[in-house]
Amino acid sequence: EIVMTQSPATLSVSLGERATLSCRAGQSVSSNLAWYQQKPGQAPRLLIYGSSARATGIPARFSGGGSGTEFTLTISSLQSEDFAVYYCQQYDSWPLTFGGGTRVEIK
C-alpha cells in the first residue's frame, strides 16, 4: 500500500496568515490526490481533488498543488472557520490511503 505522510503534525497560525500543509506519497500517485477538512464532531469535507481542483462550494483561499510524490495545500488567509484537521488521500491505487493529518490551530 502507498504510505501517505503529512507534515507538520500541528501548524500554529494567526488569523489572516498563510498556511502551507505538506503531504508526501511513498511512491508516485500522479495527480490522484484529494484533501479533506474535518472539524471536531463533524464528518470530513472534500476540499480538493485531482491535486488542485476545488470541490463544489470551497472558497478560493484554498488551493492545492503538486504531483507525483509531493503535494501542498495552501490556505491563503486563515479564517476562524479554517481551524481544523486536514487529511490528504491518494486514489491512484488500491487500497486507498489517507495521511495521518495536520491539525491547524490558532497561534
Place this chain on the structure above:
Amino acid sequence: QVQLVESGGGVVQPGRSLRLSCAASGFTFSSFGMHWVRQAPGKGLEWVALISYDGTNEFYGDSVRGRFTISRDNSKKTLYLQMNSLRTDDTALYFCARGSRELDNWGQGTLVTVSS
C-alpha cells in the same frame, strides 16, 4: 441535497458480527460508487472498502479484507457493511461516503464498539 445516514452501530463482543447500513437520498444512488471509512477514537481516517456503482467490483483495505463485506441494494438506495470476526481494534466511527475515488459527500457516522 445529498444525504447519507448510517445506522447499525453498537457494542459487540470480539468475534461477533455486525451489519451497518447507509441510507442515501438526494442523488441517483445507482450511478455512484460508495465507500466505508472509519475513524478510531482520537485517531485519523482509515479507508475500509469501496463498491462500484453497479455492485460488480469491490475493494478492501488490508486490515478488513476477508472479514468485512461491502454490498449495496440500488432499489433501496442503501449501502451495507457486513463485519464478521470483529476485533477490539475495529472500534471506530464508521462513515459512508459517495464517490469512485475521491469522497465527495459523507454521512455523520455510526459508532461501533468492540468490547468484552
